[in-house]
Amino acid sequence: MKEKLEEMLVYSEKGKVISGVLGILIYSIGLNLFIVPLGLYSGGLMGICQLIRTFLTSVxxxxxxxxxxxxxxxxxxxxxxxxxxxxxxxxxxxRKLVVILTAMSIFLSLIPIPAEPLLDEPLTGCLIGGIICGFGIGTYLRAGCSGGGFEVIGLYLTRKRNDFSVGKMSMIVNAVIYSICLVLFDVEVAIYSIIYMVFYSITMDKLHSQNILVEAIIISKTNNDLIEQNILKELHHGITHWNAHGGYTEENADVFYTVISKFEIATLKRIVYSANPQAFMVVKEGISVSGNFVKRL
Known part of the structure; x- marks a missing residue:
C-alpha cells in the first residue's frame, strides 16, 4: 500500500511538472510574439532581465x-x-524550480521574436499578450511550480518577518522597473507596460488558487506527531488537534484542524498520506476567516 502511495505521489508530481512546463511555454509565446516586439517590459526579475538586455543591445x-x-x-x-x-x-x-527555469530559458531563447509587432495597435497587443502570459503563469502556479525570481526571495522573507508579503515586494520591484522605463524611454513604453501587467495580473489571478482558503480536517491514528510537525514545518500554518474516539472502530484517534490555501492542498495531502496512508481527510472550500491568518501571496 505504501509503495503504491509513493508511486502515485511521484506520478502526481510528474504531472504537475508537465503542466508547469506547458504553462511556461504559453507564457514564452505570449511574451516573445506580442510583448517584446512592442518594446514593452514585464515586472519582477524578468523585467530587470529585459532592461539588462536593452542595455546590452542599445548601449x-x-x-x-x-x-x-x-x-x-x-x-x-x-x-x-x-x-x-x-x-x-x-x-x-x-526540482520543479530548476525544471521550470530551464524550460523558460529554452523557450524564450528558441521562440523567434518578430521583427515588427504582429498587431499595429499597442493596446490590442497588450491585451492579447497579457492574457496569454497571465494564462501561462497561472497554469504553472496552479501546478505548484515556481518561476524563481523575487517570488522565492519573498517567500523566504515571509518566514523571517510576519509583516512581510510577496505582494508588497512585487509592488516595490515593479514600481522601480517602470520608473526606470519612464526615465529611459518615452511615457508610452511605461504606460503600455503597466497596462500589459494589469491584463497579465487579472488573467493570472483568475487561474491562481493561492488566495482561496479551505479548511482541512484530518483524522489519524498513527504517526500523528509527524503529521503535526510537518504541517507546521512546510506549510507554516497553525494547527489545532484534539483526541477523538471512533464510533465504528471503537479506537482512539487524533483530529487535526487547519486552514490553508487551495494552492497548498496537494502539499497537505503529501504530508498526511506519506505519514499515514490510512488517514481520513476532509477539505472544504468557500470559507471566510477572521483572526490571525495571514495570506502572504
Missing part, C-alpha cells in the same frame, strides 16, 4: 537577432535563488 551595441538573451540572463540571475531555495525549501519544490 553596448551587441546584436542577438531574433534570439532573446533575456531568457539566458534570467537563468543566470536565478542561480542564487535556486541556492536559497535549496537551503530553505523542500526538495520537490527545488
Amino acid at each position: 553596448l551595441g551587441l546584436q542577438f537577432g531574433s534570439f532573446d538573451i533575456a531568457g539566458i540572463i534570467n537563468y543566470v540571475l536565478n542561480v542564487p535563488v535556486v541556492i536559497l531555495a535549496y537551503k530553505v525549501m523542500n526538495r520537490i519544490f527545488v
Whole structure:
C-alpha cells in the first residue's frame, strides 16, 4: 500500500511538472510574439532581465537577432535563488524550480521574436499578450511550480518577518522597473507596460488558487506527531488537534484542524498520506476567516 502511495505521489508530481512546463511555454509565446516586439517590459526579475538586455543591445551595441538573451540572463540571475531555495525549501519544490527555469530559458531563447509587432495597435497587443502570459503563469502556479525570481526571495522573507508579503515586494520591484522605463524611454513604453501587467495580473489571478482558503480536517491514528510537525514545518500554518474516539472502530484517534490555501492542498495531502496512508481527510472550500491568518501571496 505504501509503495503504491509513493508511486502515485511521484506520478502526481510528474504531472504537475508537465503542466508547469506547458504553462511556461504559453507564457514564452505570449511574451516573445506580442510583448517584446512592442518594446514593452514585464515586472519582477524578468523585467530587470529585459532592461539588462536593452542595455546590452542599445548601449553596448551587441546584436542577438531574433534570439532573446533575456531568457539566458534570467537563468543566470536565478542561480542564487535556486541556492536559497535549496537551503530553505523542500526538495520537490527545488526540482520543479530548476525544471521550470530551464524550460523558460529554452523557450524564450528558441521562440523567434518578430521583427515588427504582429498587431499595429499597442493596446490590442497588450491585451492579447497579457492574457496569454497571465494564462501561462497561472497554469504553472496552479501546478505548484515556481518561476524563481523575487517570488522565492519573498517567500523566504515571509518566514523571517510576519509583516512581510510577496505582494508588497512585487509592488516595490515593479514600481522601480517602470520608473526606470519612464526615465529611459518615452511615457508610452511605461504606460503600455503597466497596462500589459494589469491584463497579465487579472488573467493570472483568475487561474491562481493561492488566495482561496479551505479548511482541512484530518483524522489519524498513527504517526500523528509527524503529521503535526510537518504541517507546521512546510506549510507554516497553525494547527489545532484534539483526541477523538471512533464510533465504528471503537479506537482512539487524533483530529487535526487547519486552514490553508487551495494552492497548498496537494502539499497537505503529501504530508498526511506519506505519514499515514490510512488517514481520513476532509477539505472544504468557500470559507471566510477572521483572526490571525495571514495570506502572504
